[in-house]
Amino acid sequence: MTGSTVPASRVPSLATGAKAGAERGRRGGSASQREPGQFLFSPWHLVLIPIAIAMLVPMVWMLATSLETLNETRHFPPIILPHTLRPANYSDVLTQAPFARWFVNTMIVTVVTVAGNLLFCSLAGYAFARIKFFGREVVFVLILATLMIPFQVVMIPTFIIVKDLGMINTLYALIVPNLAGAFGIFLLRQFFRTLPVELEEAARIDGASRLSVLFKIVLPLSGPALATLAVITFLWTWNDFLWPLITIYTPNNMTLQLGLATFEGTHQTSFNLLMAANVMSMLPVLLLFFLAQRYFIRGIATSGLKG
Amino acid sequence: MAEVAFENVSKEFPGGTFAVDDLTLSIGDGEFLILVGPSGCGKTTALRLIAGLEKPTAGTIRIGAEAVNGVSPRDRDIAMVFQNYALYPHMTVQKNLAFGLRERRTPRRETDRRVREISAILSLDELLKRRPAQLSGGQRQRVAMGRALVREPKVFLLDEPLSNLDAKLRVQMRAELKRLHRRLGITTVYVTHDQVEAMTLADRIVVMSGGKALQIGAPQEVFSRPANLFVAGFIGSPAMNLLRGRAAPAPDGIWETKITAGQLCFERAGVPGGEVVVGIRPESLVPGGAELTGPSLDLEIELVEPLGELALVHGTVAGTAARSGAEEEEAILLDETSRAPVTALFSASLQPRSGDRVQVGVDPARIYLFDAATGEAIRP
Amino acid sequence: MTAASAAASRKRGRRIRRILQSDHLSGWAFAFPAVFLIFVFGIVPLIWSALLSFQQTNLISPPHWIGLANFRALSHDQLFRQSVAHSLVYTALFVPISVAGGLFTAIALNRKIRGVRFYRTAVFVPVILSTIATAIMFLWLLDPNFGLVNFLLGEIGLGPYGFFDSATGALYSIVGMTVWGWLGFDVIVYLAALQGIPPTLVEAAEIDGARTWGMFRNITLPLLGPATLFLVVWSSINALQLFDEVYFLTKGGPGTATYVVVYYLYSLAFNQGVAGYAAAIAYVLLVAILSLTLVQLWVGKRLVYYAS
Secondary structure, X not given: OOOOOOOOOOOOOOOOOOOOOOOOHHHOOOOOOOOOOOEOOOOOHHHHHHHHHHHHHHHHHHHHHHOOOHHHHXXXXXXXXXXXXXXXXXXXXXXXXXXXXXXXXXXXXXXXXXXXXXXXXXXXXXXXXXXXXXXXXXXXXXXXXXXXXXXXXXXHHHHHHXXXXXXXXXXXXXXXXHOOOHHHHHHHHHHHHHXXXXXXXXXXXXXXXXXXXXXXXXXXXXXXXXXXXXXXXXXXXXXXXXXXXXXXXXXXXOOHHHHHHHXXXXXXXXXXXXXXXXXXXXXXXXXXXHHOHHHHHHHHHXXXXXX | OOOXXXXXXXXXXXXXXXXXXXXXXXXXXOOEEEEEOOOOOOHHHHHHHHHOXXXXXXEEXXXXXXXXXXXXXXXXXXXXEOOOOOOOXXXXXXXXXXXXXXXXXXXXXXXXXXXXXXXXHOOOHHHOOOOHHHOOHHHHHHHHHHHHHOOOOOEEEEEOOOOOOOHHHHHHHHHHHHHHXXXXXXXXXXXXXXXXXXXXXXXXXXXXXXXXXXXXXXXXXXXXXXXXXXXXXXXXXXXXXXXXXXXXXXOOOOOOEEEEEOOEEEEEOOOOOEEEEEEEOHHHOEEEOOOOOOOEEEEEXXXXXXXXXXXXXXXXXXOOEOOOOOOOOOOOOOOOOOEEEEEEEEEHHXXXXXXXXXXXXXXXXXXXXXXXXXXXXXXX | OOHHHHHHHHHHHHHHHHHHHOHXXXXXXXXXXXXXXXXXXXXXXXXXXXXXXXXXXXXXXXXXXXXXXXXXXXXXXXXXXXXHHHHHHHHHHHHHHHHHHHHHHHHHHOOOEOXXXXXXXHHHHHHHOOHHHHHHHHHHHOOOOOOHXXXXXXXXXXXOOOHHHOOOOHHHHHHHHHHHHHHHHHHHHHHHHHHOOOHHHHHHHHHHOOOHHXXXXXXXXXXXXXXXXHHHHHHHHHHHOOOHHHHHXXXXXXXXXXXXXXXXXXXXXXXXXXXXXXXXXXXXXXXXHHHHHHHHHHHHHHHOOOOO
């Protein structure tokens, strides 16, 4: 499914603080007990362990397969732990397909899109938050409205526009339409409004221009919101499939997701190579996730707690 | 209705702090007991121990002579009013009141009857169909109490229920609470940091600090016979004046020991020699001139706060101040000379003014003495 | 005040007024890049799409107007009807399963037990994987010949199943796969909402006598209302837009078993050169999504309590 993002509001704290929710008084305690230490084994583990297994098994299986030889993949019953490790699968992927190009393409598109969003959405978000200008309310509502529109409705005309601008089959087609998104504007506007306006007023009286106030006062205080936007935009751009599918057709210009799809087409039965390719495609996002978990979760949770 | 007892109860938190330290206390059936003390003294924890929201790390808690240590809150037949009321925001007042009864499978007719009864007692009839968000602070507080009382619990627990109300409402609700208790007679345990509330509402109060009960007794007794320095400094508003002093044998006087504290000088029997702290309540300092017999002080007035009939006078006397441990913040030293800050209550008709020098006398029988090292009261 | 400081403050006053006067200019200057981009690539295409639905174009040669012909054709289109049915079936399965599953899992994860952070991470990770990456994993996992799932099912005497190759099972396999991929999203939202329930409320309910089920039904679930509404709306919107997995795994097959609206749309515009017709379908989809959202929000308003 392609995801269209939804407005965000205040950022909640997800620290594991107070417990709430259904009671689990099997140990005679109440929901608010703060027992020293943690339960070593609780009945809930019986629920969590199968769920965790179900979540992790596909990835573990993929990883194992990525290191198997072709014959091992065809072995029945399936081999869980490969006898012979074949890391050459990974280099094979790189030689049998322009995988490195795909990676670089995707990285370029993603980084530029993230940078663009951070810049343009900061500017616009700040304007909507703090500057009273003609038509502000109307334009903001229009922008919000675009969040509700599924991509498929606009994709055909957007394709035509991009084609008429001569950007088809180039990375520009992937970057330009997504350089600024309504989600980012909304997220940052809401965040900026929570900052004390007195700081900005003091700076302006001191002589700073609006631009200076934004870059020297407001943005430095907006770390979490910017990080959240960056991480969410990164994820969305890296994983995008439909738009690259319809705008790029030359293998060398493809992004990772698109390339993977075509790779599967040509290497349908080489599951070991396919899995190796898959693993490699996931690494940047997984890395980012483990480094910036907090911001991923915040970004998702904020969309969920809007009024 | 039931008695409540703490038997050597302690609650230790990881890290070694004792929120409640070896507390032994028995609360009589139908009694209104108030736990009072500064924030962090353990009073709320003690209340939550009765409720079963915390489990003691040592000792036994009894409700109605039964040990309830392992019993969950819902089975203890207690009811509680939280500081922020904790009303179910998505239910109407009526459903809020009925919730506990419905959860206990009380038949519909009985539930309705009891809800109507409580609603009448607490004047909630017009509010029954509203949601908590549509109520004022005072109304929410009454609903919270109603929800607790409708279950006719054995013990009624209140955690600072009046602290979120504005001053006028607070005074009103205090009287309501007292009336309610007299009418229903449920054993009530009430927590507050406001000693005025404690004094006006309680049958007995427990002054707590650092997890320990420093004194247990009827309000008047705790006020006039504080057991130690902390209680003396905590109970009574404005706070008791405290001066450092020495007790020394006075072989040629009427009583054996002569106590000096700055300018103050008097004699008393049965006081061991050594460092002492002298305590005088502001209302015990009587201004006067030559007609003063007995111990007196020269008070230099710095600041006068008019209180209508009375005036609160802040000034200094010769001597060194002592601390009770019950002070809210670091006392601001008025100046560095060897003078101690003192407050007194004068009649406003005397028109005290800043800068005046007044002689104040005190009845020696109304002077409190405490051991400077232990803080314990020294009583003849 | 001296004469010099009076002059300085007057100058400041002028300066402040000057700053304030150019607000419209600076406001637009700041907002322009983003607004322009959204206008060109969001608003304009939206309107254009409406126009396109009344045209016929193959995206290469100039379009020509055909009035309501596209919409009339829609009402006879068998494949369209099938696509709609499949999309609805998918949505009707995906939304309840993932939302309820997310709630259950969030409750399980909302406690201080050993290793809870590990379990939470395990549940979150699938959310960040791309649709293609997930599809590739499951393509292999559910392989009819060598996949792990068929092997395990065989061990307990079931299967083997064709999964994506089976006309009856393909759609359900996609349901299972996408639930796997999105469960973590629901968990994140629900976890945040659960942790937003004031603990004193739970304590009060406990003292009032609520037992496990009573607590859940009367306290937890109602207070999770807003989160549930959001997830239902959000999941429905996304479910109706199902595409990537269908394109990659089944291309709408076997036969037309997994034809969903967006896949049909795509195929019409970019494989068959019938972009006007596709635009018409896209608009029908838009109307459907908006209507569904409005209905859900309306229902939500009546059932969901919002804490003030």
